[in-house]
Amino acid sequence: MSYLEGTIGYAIRRAQMAVFDDIFRAFGEHKITTAEFSVLAIVADNPGINQADLALSLGVERPRMVPIINRLEESGLASRLVDGQDGRTRRIHLTRQGEKLLEILKARFAEHQARMLKRLRAGTPDGILSDLWKLAGR
Amino acid sequence: MSYLEGTIGYAIRRAQMAVFDDIFRAFGEHKITTAEFSVLAIVADNPGINQADLALSLGVERPRMVPIINRLEESGLASRLVDGQDGRTRRIHLTRQGEKLLEILKARFAEHQARMLKRLRAGTPDGILSDLWKLAGR
């Protein structure tokens, strides 16, 4: 094992590349990014959440939300609703179509996660580095 | 734990964000990116490696190497040497300065990795998800 392969930083990067690749393939024809999927999932669990809180949940800055929610809105998956009490905040909800798509994506995601857990079960358990490299597909 | 927090994909993204953040802070005033550090480390272990093989090692496309090695060369950390036998390939070597900086960065990196391993040892061991969230700092 090279120096780099013994570092958590490098191993986690390679693992994330492989995991995200598998998710993207799992979503297939729906062409939904992991960021969009995350927003759909959070909104489903927190109907009416605003964009600032969404950004906080995802650990990104507020402006990041604008293009993501724009695209979800344009695709008819989510909607912005101006709050009755506070005209500044937009409350995000899933449309019926968004809820339906999320169910499909969650099923695909479950298959993906099962594949990843299967990789982890392969070989002998041996700590985080070994786990990360298993996720990376090695 | 929310639906998203139970997914490997989301946990690994948050973990990578936290790990890379810690590395960047560890490198501090040297302002070296993880990609540059990776190249320095691979070249140190494989003096004379060419750019195509570097790209292969890192799992990125060849054009990615150009700006990275440009910057290392401009900073006086690495050098391109046209191969004597094959005029197409450039053999990458570290300069004395590059070797010296790499030693410093490796020391900083060791402290970083110790911090990460300390996080992993916190609490009860409970599989990859728990490990990833520990890396993420939660």
Place this chain on the structure above:
DNA sequence: TATTGTTATACTCTATAACTATA
């Protein structure tokens, strides 16, 4: 003054395709 959402801007990371020089 402070906050929500937005716009403007820029920078990094990344890939693909096409080019050049060599083989």
Place this chain on the structure above:
DNA sequence: TATAGTTATAGAGTATAACAATA
């Protein structure tokens, strides 16, 4: 034809700063 490196280009993803509307 094929390969190594490069250039050109484009598209994500991200952040910061400044703005408009609202509180």
